[in-house]
Amino acid sequence: MTERDKIEAAAAELAEAAAGRSLTYMEVCGTHTMAIARHGLRQLLPPGLRLVSGPGCPVCVTAIGDIDRAVALAALPDVILTTFGDLMRVPASRSTLADERAGGSQVRVVYSAFEAVELAAAEPDREVVLVGIGFETTAPTVAAGIIAAKERGVKNFSVLSLHKTMPAPMRALLDAGETPLDGFILPGHVSVITGADAFDFLADDYGVGGVVAGFEPDDVVRGLLALATQERPAIQIEYSRAVTPEGNRVAQEVIERVFEPCDADWRGLGPIPGSGLALSPEFRDFDAAERFEIDPGEPVEPKGCRCGDVLRGLIDPSECALFGTRCTPETPVGACMVSSEGACAAHYRYRDLT
Amino acid sequence: MCLAIPMQITAVEGDTATIELGGVTRRASLMLVPGADVGDYVLVHAGCAITVLDEREAQERLELFAELEECDPEADEP
Numbered sequence: 001m002t003e004r005d006k007i008e009a010a011a012a013e014l015a016e017a018a019a020g021r022s023l024t025y026m027e028v029c030g031t032h033t034m035a036i037a038r039h040g041l042r043q044l045l046p047p048g049l050r051l052v053s054g055p056g057c058p059v060c061v062t063a064i065g066d067i068d069r070a071v072a073l074a075a076l077p078d079v080i081l082t083t084f085g086d087l088m089r090v091p092a093s094r095s096t097l098a099d100e101r102a103g104g105s106q107v108r109v110v111y112s113a114f115e116a117v118e119l120a121a122a123e124p125d126r127e128v129v130l131v132g133i134g135f136e137t138t139a140p141t142v143a144a145g146i147i148a149a150k151e152r153g154v155k156n157f158s159v160l161s162l163h164k165t166m167p168a169p170m171r172a173l174l175d176a177g178e179t180p181l182d183g184f185i186l187p188g189h190v191s192v193i194t195g196a197d198a199f200d201f202l203a204d205d206y207g208v209g210g211v212v213a214g215f216e217p218d219d220v221v222r223g224l225l226a227l228a229t230q231e232r233p234a235i236q237i238e239y240s241r242a243v244t245p246e247g248n249r250v251a252q253e254v255i256e257r258v259f260e261p262c263d264a265d266w267r268g269l270g271p272i273p274g275s276g277l278a279l280s281p282e283f284r285d286f287d288a289a290e291r292f293e294i295d296p297g298e299p300v301e302p303k304g305c306r307c308g309d310v311l312r313g314l315i316d317p318s319e320c321a322l323f324g325t326r327c328t329p330e331t332p333v334g335a336c337m338v339s340s341e342g343a344c345a346a347h348y349r350y351r352d353l354t
Numbered sequence: 355m356c357l358a359i360p361m362q363i364t365a366v367e368g369d370t371a372t373i374e375l376g377g378v379t380r381r382a383s384l385m386l387v388p389g390a391d392v393g394d395y396v397l398v399h400a401g402c403a404i405t406v407l408d409e410r411e412a413q414e415r416l417e418l419f420a421e422l423e424e425c426d427p428e429a430d431e432p
Contacts, residue, residue: 112401113400142400147385189358192397248386250385
């Protein structure tokens with residue numbers, strides 16, 4: 001059986017299971033967004049089944065005011081700003097980190113927090129700031145870097161923590177009730193850390209099921225099939241080679257040691273209490289927000305951009321008037337068109353398949 | 355962004371491992387998976403192993419993973 005045969009077999013089962021029903025499922029993971037678009041999975045879905053992308057791309061959900069803070073830090077003399085690659089081209093209110101670099105600021109892309117710590121150790125006369133971005137998958141890796149910096153006594157390293165936690169926006173979406181949702185494809189690698197149990201509230205409090213799915217195309221279709229065949233809403237693991245109910249306890253402890261919950265502002269969803277991660281008192285010396293005084297100015301949202309509606313699953317990317325005209329991956333207006341795993345970028349790149 | 359790549363541990367020194375996939379060698383922290391040892395397959399994200407994978411399933415999947423462009427260990431984003 002070829003890979004395509006497997007996908008089509010799963011899709012046929014899904015069509016049977018979902019026949020005659022009107023269902024909306026949401027995925028909340030950029031890697032799933034990419035897999036769905038790239039393999040043209042939407043084309044294989046039965047007519048009554050709508051699959052939307054939610055707030056699962058960390059770069060996309062970062063509020064423009066927070067990106068302004070990163071830009072302001074990059075402009076400080078003696079600062080080397082380090083970031084994961086996705087953030088470079090995201091429009092802030094007045095420029096991007098890539099523009100700042102072109103204008104002479106020191107902005108460097110790193111693959112890991114450790115790389116930023118190494119850079120700080122090698123450049124003792126400069127201040128190295130890492131923009132910490134990402135959900136529970138990435139937060140413990142940045143926390144591990146901060147612990148390493150403390151143990152090594154690397155004092156010229158700090159983190160602007162824009163980390164966010166995943167269950168909170170799902171609860172916010174369900175509370176708002178704008179998008180009727182019948183189930184979630186749960187994020188595979190966030191669940192590696194949090195465990196699938198972290199999503200029990202979906203079934204317990206909202207009566208909405210969830211399936212943790214892997215990233216192969218047939219994994220995703222099997223995940224949808226599992227959702228469509230649930231007798232009652234429950235949280236299920238269909239990615240058991242990596243995900244357990246309880247998750248990675250060591251990583252959870254590392255997050256809890258280095259960070260503490262804080263309020264965070266989400267693009268499209270607004271402020272959500274307790275949904276962000278700030279440095280804990282033990283590690284506050286490494287908090288760039290405390291170490292540097294910056295004036296990022298008033299945030300200015302890009303005119304006409306509907307990233308917020310896309311991130312809430314209200315519209316498909318192609319329903320935005322800017323999509324593919326003023327807003328393309330070459331000239332992105334909103335964050336969802338910049339990150340390769342943003343819903344708009346994925347729709348645009350694979351538009352023949354969606 | 356939450357992309358994680360399955361790689362095999364070939365050596366361990368303190369809490370740092372040498373990991374390998376398809377002839378490409380990298381270093382990764384084992385701080386989040388303290389029990390991991392030589393021979394184990396781990397999922398690697400942003401310079402850290404984040405979990406130990408079931409070996410049989412990992413091997414079955416590796417060939418497939420290697421074909422996917424997102425699994426390029428040279429990729430500049432986690």
